[in-house]
Amino acid sequence: MEWYLPLIWSAIIGVAVILYVVLDGFDLGIGILFPTASDERERDQMMRSVAPFWDGNETWLIMGGVGLFVVFPQAYAVIMPALYLPMIIMLLALVFRGVAFEFRLVSHSKTWWSFAFTAGSTIASFAQGVILGHLIEGITVSNGAFSGGPFDWATPFALLCGLGLMCGYGLLGATWLVMKTEGPVARRARGQAKFFLVLVLAFMAAVSLWTPLMEPRIAERWFSLPNFYFLWPVPSITALTAYLVWRWINEERDAPPFLAAIVLFLLGFAGLVISNFPYLVPPSLTVWDTAAGPASQIFMLMGTLLLLPMIIGYFIFVHWLFRGKVAEGESYH
Template sequence: MEWYLPVIWAGLIGTAVALYVLLDGFDLGIGILFPFTKKEADRDVMMNSVAPFWDGNETWLVLGGGGLWVAFPKAYAVIMPAMYLPIIGMLLALIFRGVSFEFRWVAKPNHRWWDIAFAGGSTVAAFLQGVILGALIQGINVVDGQYGGGAFDWLTPFSILTGLAVVAGYGLLGATWLIMRTKGPARALGQRMAPQLLLLMLAGMGIVSLWTPLSVDRIAERWFSLPNFYFLWPIPLVTALLAFFVWRWLQHPKSHDALPFMGTIGLFLLGYAGLVISTAPYLVPPHLTFWDTAAAPESQIFMLIGTLFLLPMVLGYTAFVYWTFRGKVAPGEGYH
């Protein structure tokens, strides 16, 4: 009980974060791609293709943050002050892009500022999420169970790199989403941008994969000690293979609508698995583990019982809404 409850919760929150990254990733990606077309009609189609989903997608962010508080209050109480500025910056960026979904349409024809807010908000939010990720991987200074570092500890060359990599990755999710879900110029934009973004994301993943084991002994040992290495070597290999296939599919876009998007999701999941392997069981590396920071077992059980019923329901009606708004969005059509 005492041992496996925190592990279950780490799995649940890990799943919520992964779903958030994939789901909000593609709609943040739409915002990241906004500056690469100037046409209002294309931007309308791009925004319409994610408008019914973004709100539900962003709810996974609330579950990630709220769930961390529920299940690991001590980790929440250290990570949030440590990431104070990037988290508040990310939230403010999300405000700008969230309201743009409504404001942009009401403001028309004077919606230029909301185009900027949507693109800027999406890009900044994605970048800061990557920065938070990078800063977390590098570790947080904990003194007496509280955050013991300064206001800018999160700002390092490594965290800026992970920030840029996440922007490229979300952009790729957005571009492949456009290939899958739109026709005409918006789809063409996705095709044009996707290969470059794929290369950028792969470069980011590659540098992170080399940088972390070289700079952190714990991570090097996790990957390269025996027998771990025997089990882990397929991960980079599969990643490389999948990246190759996504590249191929992108070269023949006519025949592959959904495959690039699905392949990108696969790449994200592989990268995510790599990060989990590097950091588990630390929730606040390099000091606090799942077990150090877990809530009282009775609290974790009380929440777990509800989650076991509610989470399948949430997934069920989320799938229903995606099914309701299935199919391609064409220029000038939207959802009829």
């Protein structure tokens, strides 16, 4: 087997996952923040700030899932049975959120659709965090197959990650509103961004301490020499980025807090990769153990390298086309 092909595909799927988390994260965050609006007019403004973008953002979730299924079939066969329940809950919540988004824009009575949008966004965010937490903890595997129980994912650490990701999406949503809206919504979002930033830092610290205590392999990866000398910049840059988010919010900057919040997510993702690579199903199956045959990987890679620049170009064009702020009563429609 060509050893480099699983590495290329790991990078592609990793990019798809982080793009999904960042791009769909801010509109899930807006759903989480929806109940804090004072009236339906403000909720309309919040929703319209993401109206041109939200459904395209889920492209990356599909790409990551399909890539895992085709290129790493054994990993897919292990992960899905281990996480069926939170996966189904997440997908149903995303469907619920999407239906509520479309119907609320045209409905005369918006109360129940607003509730559905908030519930779908919150549940989907929590479920994604639980999935991530259980993957970090490790899945029980015997003879290359899942051998655990249907509720192995329901652990304190996974639930902690679920709450942490909800707060992270809340931070992205608040900083997005700072960047894309005007009036009371933007002013309130500045305070919400600071609140969620504190919570995100607390959850990041808890996960960073819990994982090396829970998994000796992670402790060795971070704290053994000479690894420590190379890896200490990651938490240091994270602290600096968090300081910049706080400072730029206080300075009433628009775009910098959102961009810095994205950097926080990228640093958290980098920490997870450092802790777990090359394991795709920690702590037993690596990217090479679970990869499909080289012919399948090359065939998929040809199509992906053709389509990926087109998809990225589309996203850049849409964000450029709908640049600027949404004022009260305005709409992109």
